[in-house]
Amino acid sequence: VMPFHDGLIVHTQSHDYPIVITEQSATEQSATEHSSMAKQIMPYISGLQVLIVTNDTVAPLYLKALEDELAGQFVVKVCVLPDGEQYKNQASIDQIYDALMTEHFNRDVTLIALGGGVIGDMTGFAAASFMRGVNFIQIPTTLLSQVDSSVGGKTGINHPQGKNMIGAFWQPQMVLADMSTLKTLPARELSAGVAEIIKYALIMDEAFLTWLEANLPAMMALDLAVLGEAVKRCCQYKADVVAQDERESGVRALLNFGHTFGHVIETHEGYGNWLHGEAVAAGMVQAAELSQKIGWLTDDEVVRIKRVLELANLPITPPAIGVDTALNLMGHDKKVKHGQIRLILLKSIGDAVMTNEFDSQLLHEVLSKHSA
Ligand code: NAD
Numbered sequence: 001v002m003p004f005h006d007g008l009i010v011h012t013q014s015h016d017y018p019i020v021i022t023e024q025s026a027t028e029q030s031a032t033e034h035s036s037m038a039k040q041i042m043p044y045i046s047g048l049q050v051l052i053v054t055n056d057t058v059a060p061l062y063l064k065a066l067e068d069e070l071a072g073q074f075v076v077k078v079c080v081l082p083d084g085e086q087y088k089n090q091a092s093i094d095q096i097y098d099a100l101m102t103e104h105f106n107r108d109v110t111l112i113a114l115g116g117g118v119i120g121d122m123t124g125f126a127a128a129s130f131m132r133g134v135n136f137i138q139i140p141t142t143l144l145s146q147v148d149s150s151v152g153g154k155t156g157i158n159h160p161q162g163k164n165m166i167g168a169f170w171q172p173q174m175v176l177a178d179m180s181t182l183k184t185l186p187a188r189e190l191s192a193g194v195a196e197i198i199k200y201a202l203i204m205d206e207a208f209l210t211w212l213e214a215n216l217p218a219m220m221a222l223d224l225a226v227l228g229e230a231v232k233r234c235c236q237y238k239a240d241v242v243a244q245d246e247r248e249s250g251v252r253a254l255l256n257f258g259h260t261f262g263h264v265i266e267t268h269e270g271y272g273n274w275l276h277g278e279a280v281a282a283g284m285v286q287a288a289e290l291s292q293k294i295g296w297l298t299d300d301e302v303v304r305i306k307r308v309l310e311l312a313n314l315p316i317t318p319p320a321i322g323v324d325t326a327l328n329l330m331g332h333d334k335k336v337k338h339g340q341i342r343l344i345l346l347k348s349i350g351d352a353v354m355t356n357e358f359d360s361q362l363l364h365e366v367l368s369k370h371s372a
Pocket residue numbers: 055057058061083084085088115116117118119121141142144145148149150151152153154155164181182183184185186189
C-alpha cells in the first residue's frame with residue numbers, strides 16, 4: 001500500500017514553508033527514503049545542532065526513533081517537559097533555554113517541537129526568543145495541533161493571570177503532520193480536534209460539512225488517509241486566512257467561532273474538565289442558536305450542526321451556567337469592544353460574520369436555555 005503523502009505551502013511575511021502530511025509510521029526507522037519522521041524533516045535543518053522538545057507522555061511513544069536517526073547526522077539533545085497545560089509557563093521556557101545554554105548551542109540550532117499544541121506553542125516561543133530567533137520545526141502529534149495550533153505562527157505561554165498572555169508570532173521552517181501518531185491519541189482528544197475541523201466547515205465551506213458528514217465515521221475509526229485529507233483541507237483554510245491577516249486584525253478572528261461561548265464553559269467548569277474542543281463544540285451550538293434567533297440560520301441548519309457534532313462524540317449542550325455569570329465571563333473575553341459583546345455568528349452554514357448588532361435579549365435567551 002502506498003502511504004498517503006501530501007501537503008501544502010504556507011505563505012507568510014517572513015518566509016514560505018511546507019506542511020507535509022503523511023501516514024507513515026512515526027516509530028519506524030525505515031531504510032527507504034521519505035519513510036521516517038527524521039528523513040522528512042532533515043532537509044529543513046540548516047545547521048548541525050538540534051534540540052528536540054517534547055513531554056513525558058509523547059517521549060516514550062515517538063522520541064527514540066526520531067532522536068536515534070537524527071543523531072547519525074546532527075548533534076542532538078532532548079528536553080523532556082512535564083505533560084500538561086499547567087506547565088505551559090515561563091519555568092518550562094527556562095528549561096528549554098537551560099538545555100540550549102548547557103550545550104553551548106548557538107544561532108544555528110533548530111528546535112523541534114514533538115507533541116501537541118502545548119509543546120508546539122512553547123517550543124515556538126523559545127525559538128522566537130533564544131538569541132533573538134532561531135529556526136524551529138513542528139511535529140504536531142494531536143489532531144488539534146495538526147489542524148490548528150501548528151499553522152499560523154502564534155507561539156507563547158500562559159501567565160498565572162491569563163492564558164496565552166505572553167508570546168510572539170514566529171513561523172516554523174516546516175510542519176510534519178504524521179497521521180500515524182493519532183493511533184495513540186486518547187479518544188476524547190481526537191474528538192476535541194474534530195471540533196476545530198467542524199468549525200472550519202461551519203465558518204468557511206458548506207461543501208466541506210457535507211464531506212465531513214460522509215467521512216466522520218471513517219475519521220473516528222482512525223482511517224489515516226481520510227484524516228490526512230481532513231487535516232490538509234483545514235491547514236489550507238487556516239493558511240489562506242492567515243495569509244490575508246497574519247496578525248489577527250480582521251478575518252482571522254472568524255476562526256474564533258464558538259470560542260466566546262466555549263470560553264465561558266472552560267472558565268466556569270475549570271480548565272481541563274471540559275477539553276477546549278468540547279467547550280468549543282457546545283459553544284458553536286450556542287452561536288448557531290443565536291444565529292437562528294436572529295433569523296439567519298434555519299431550524300434545520302441548527303439540527304444539522306448538532307448532528308455532525310454528535311457524529312464526533314462531542315457535547316452539544318453546555319453545562320448549567322447562570323445568565324449573569326455567563327455574561328460576566330463573556331465580558332472578560334478578548335472580543336469585547338467598548339462594552340458591546342461582539343460575537344462570530346453564522347449568516348448561513350459556511351458564511352461567518354463578526355457582529356455586535358443583535359438584540360441582547362436574544363443572547364439572553366440562548367444563555368438562559370441551559371441554565372439552572
Ligand atoms: P496538548 O498539547 O496538551 O495535548 C493533549 C494531550 O495529548 C496531552 O496530554 C499530550 O501529552 C497528549 N498527546 C499528544 N500527542 C499524543 C499522541 N500522539 N499520543 C498520545 N498522547 C498524545 O493539547 P492540544 O489540544 O494538542 O493543544 C492545546 C494547546 O494548543 C493549548 O495550550 C492552546 O492554547 C494551544 N493552541 C494554540 C494555537 C495557536 O495558534 N498557536 C491554536 C490552538 C490551540
